[in-house]
Amino acid sequence: MNVAANQASRFFADSNNVSHLLDQTSEQLHQWMRERGLPGYRAGQVSGWLFQRRADAFDQMSDLPKSLRAALAESFTFWTTTIAAHRRSSDGTEKLLLQLADGHKIECVLIREGSRRTVCISTQVGCAMGCVFCASGLDGVARNLTTGEIVEQLLRLDRLLPAAERLSNIVVMGMGEPLANLDRLLPALEVASSPAGLGIGARRITISTVGLPAAIDRLAELDCHYHLAVSLHAPNDKLRSELVPVNRNIGIAPILAAADRYFEHTGRRLTFEYVLLGGVNDRPEHARQLAALLKGKTALLNVIPYNPVAGLPYLTPAGKSLVLFLGILTDAGINVQVRQRKGDKIDAACGQLRRSRAAAMNVKVQVAKQIG
Numbered sequence: 001m002n003v004a005a006n007q008a009s010r011f012f013a014d015s016n017n018v019s020h021l022l023d024q025t026s027e028q029l030h031q032w033m034r035e036r037g038l039p040g041y042r043a044g045q046v047s048g049w050l051f052q053r054r055a056d057a058f059d060q061m062s063d064l065p066k067s068l069r070a071a072l073a074e075s076f077t078f079w080t081t082t083i084a085a086h087r088r089s090s091d092g093t094e095k096l097l098l099q100l101a102d103g104h105k106i107e108c109v110l111i112r113e114g115s116r117r118t119v120c121i122s123t124q125v126g127c128a129m130g131c132v133f134c135a136s137g138l139d140g141v142a143r144n145l146t147t148g149e150i151v152e153q154l155l156r157l158d159r160l161l162p163a164a165e166r167l168s169n170i171v172v173m174g175m176g177e178p179l180a181n182l183d184r185l186l187p188a189l190e191v192a193s194s195p196a197g198l199g200i201g202a203r204r205i206t207i208s209t210v211g212l213p214a215a216i217d218r219l220a221e222l223d224c225h226y227h228l229a230v231s232l233h234a235p236n237d238k239l240r241s242e243l244v245p246v247n248r249n250i251g252i253a254p255i256l257a258a259a260d261r262y263f264e265h266t267g268r269r270l271t272f273e274y275v276l277l278g279g280v281n282d283r284p285e286h287a288r289q290l291a292a293l294l295k296g297k298t299a300l301l302n303v304i305p306y307n308p309v310a311g312l313p314y315l316t317p318a319g320k321s322l323v324l325f326l327g328i329l330t331d332a333g334i335n336v337q338v339r340q341r342k343g344d345k346i347d348a349a350c351g352q353l354r355r356s357r358a359a360a361m362n363v364k365v366q367v368a369k370q371i372g
């Protein structure tokens with residue numbers, strides 16, 4: 001898949017003879033300027049136009065010499081995607097379906113909540129983890145996104161805001177498994193968090209993972225401590241392996257151990273996510289088992305009532321079972337929060353818009369029903 005992502009970068013470079021500007025590190029852009037005998041501060045000016053002044057084209061970078069703007073446009077582009085669909089929900093949530101240069105489609109979302117402007121971004125085209133209730137992975141994974149494609153989502157969403165507003169938070173909870181594409185995600189988050197980039201501090205960036213212990217350890221070793229959310233979804237290995245098939249090769253205990261190490265290293269409170277599927281993982285015994293697993297951890301449990309996906313047999317839990325489930329956990333001293341649903345009318349849960357669009361275009365999607 002790394003090969004595929006490299007090919008995606010090259011596909012773009014070959015077909016247009018230009019590179020994705022957002023794939024360049026700040027050092028590479030400085031180097032590009034130096035090679036042309038230009039002062040390094042020109043690289044900073046370009047970043048300023050991209051990340052603070054919301055330029056849409058090199059031509060708008062009015063304090064750069066015209067010759068430099070032309071040279072940049074010959075070598076680079078920063079829009080490699082086109083907006084295939086743009087949906088707005090009455091709660092202020094906006095969702096973009098972006099078409100990549102090679103024709104694949106991905107999704108990203110802007111969520112407005114009080115003064116927060118949170119964006120949810122994708123890291124892969126599709127997903128290989130196979131969670132049976134999730135729309136993103138129904139067709140498997142096509143490829144990793146490049147760093148440029150990840151940053152581009154941030155810029156596309158940033159451009160939806162009025163001049164006085166800035167993006168405040170990032171959740172890496174869109175399509176794909178972020179920890180399966182860390183090599184490309186980390187440089188993108190560096191740009192997002194750097195003051196010369198979008199200036200969104202690491203504390204306001206959440207990476208959500210299915211739970212890949214080695215990659216969690218790698219994240220813990222970084223200087224930059226992002227907020228980690230682990231998708232648990234079941235309190236025992238039998239059920240988790242049914243709902244999250246990748247669990248068969250991992251198991252809950254090693255994931256919790258890696259999460260504990262992450263907490264020890266970073267001191268950052270962990271989040272565990274639990275998608276509540278009516279009649280599947282929402283019984284009182286599940287709540288009791290979950291409470292036993294999480295007891296004593298400095299952690300928040302985020303319970304997410306299922307957002308139904310057309311063609312899948314899973315249901316939102318009944319109100320009564322949700323209340324009972326939460327009550328058992330709260331009584332056991334677990335710190336629980338129910339995630340508010342945002343933008344459900346615009347297919348905002350990961351992979352849903354891409355999927356409903358595909359259905360509308362009569363693309364036959366094979367739904368693999370994995371629970372026997």
Ligand code: SAH
Pocket residue numbers: 129131133134135172173174175176177178208209210211229230231273274275304305306307308309349350
């Ligand atoms: N691969 C990462 C990111 C996935 S999306 C992970 O597994 O964490 C972020 C969260 O949304 C995950 O917990 C995922 O299981 C959950 N999710 C996926 N589809 C959903 C749906 N239809 N309704 C509610 N939550 C969903």
